[in-house]
Amino acid sequence: MTLFRRLYLHYAAAPVRVPDLAPTHRILALLYSPEEAALALGMPLVTRGRASIAELEHASGLAPERVAPALSSMMAKGLVLASGRDDQYRSLWDFFFLMTDVSFARLENSQPQRELAQLREQLWQAGWSHDLFASDYPFARVLPYEGTLEQSAALFEHERAAGIVNTAEAIAFMSSACHVAASHAAPASLQSCSHTTGGYFCFNASAHYFVAHRGARYVDRAEAGSILEAAKASGLVLTAMNQSERIPNVCLCCPVCCIHFRERRESGNSAAIAQSGFQPDFASADCEGCGSCADVCPTSALVRLPPSQGAEQRPSASVGLLRDACVGCGLCAVACPEGAVTLHRVESVPIEKTTQDAWRAFEAQRRW
Ligand code: SF4
Ligand code: SF4
Structure with a gap:
């Protein structure tokens, strides 16, 4: 051999x-x-x-x-x-x-990098994505934007992106691997991406490694907070490894290029990423019908409803929520100029403790 x-x-x-x-x-x-x-x-x-x-x-x-x-x-x-x-x-x-992640962490535009991206895309087209996500245990989960939750909702520590970032001893930030790979391979299905600010936080030992070897840079807590605010403003989705302790990363995902969202969109595989455990409520009395919430929704879970449908049939004056499509990111609440949207907890999503536990659960629940 x-x-x-x-x-x-x-x-x-x-x-x-x-x-x-x-x-x-x-x-x-x-x-x-x-x-x-x-x-x-x-x-x-x-x-x-x-x-x-x-x-x-x-x-x-x-x-x-x-x-x-x-x-x-x-x-x-x-x-x-x-x-x-x-x-x-x-x-x-x-x-x-x-x-x-690793091969696309630098913003190099070299020939090997471009070829790698194209080969990765060929694997994706050949069905690799189905095998990547062929488990009922998702290895990543969405984190809700804080400030979008109803007052009574409490977050666990592993659900608080800002808390995860702020308790790290070392924080590094680097470019979005998915975004860089997509820009090199340029598949037609990702041409609609207009995000430029996506990226990836990693912490402690991973932070030192990625700074030393993969083009990441250290950021302090103040800058990390600014990056999170910019992500919220530009419609990026917060995600992390689907575990409850020692979370190694927080991603600011472009919902077009991110492989988890791409698999969800192209194959309808809802286990490609775990829902945050929250979903939006709409205060119909406050809704002005602008549609901004539907415009920013990364999974097309909000659809504009025709005027003929009565308000009693829908959660707001102009949009309907497809609950199975919603990942609970909170971007609709961020976008609403009237403050008519808040997230409420819908379920406690099963979650493993450590990275090793998460991989074991992923492997145990593989569908083929
Ligand atoms: S409706 Fe869309 S934008 Fe709102 S929480 Fe669900 S996935 Fe996010
Ligand atoms: S963004 Fe707010 S005001 Fe506009 S349609 Fe959505 S819920 Fe209504």
């Missing part, structure tokens, strides 16, 4: 599987030198553990003086996550992270 075939099979053990297709193999050939592929085979995937430098030397059979340069090169390409004191431990990013 060739080295790269073994590398493919190594990646194929991840919770989110890797299609055995030509674009996948081209991606591996594009990203790895043979020495790097040999090192990668000794590394557990990031969801499965980590390996020390000594273990990597032993597993790869590379001369010790070849290991450090190869690891540095892999770090620079975003193939590897280092953790532990003095970067002693390494894990291989799962193919999912590699192709959705």
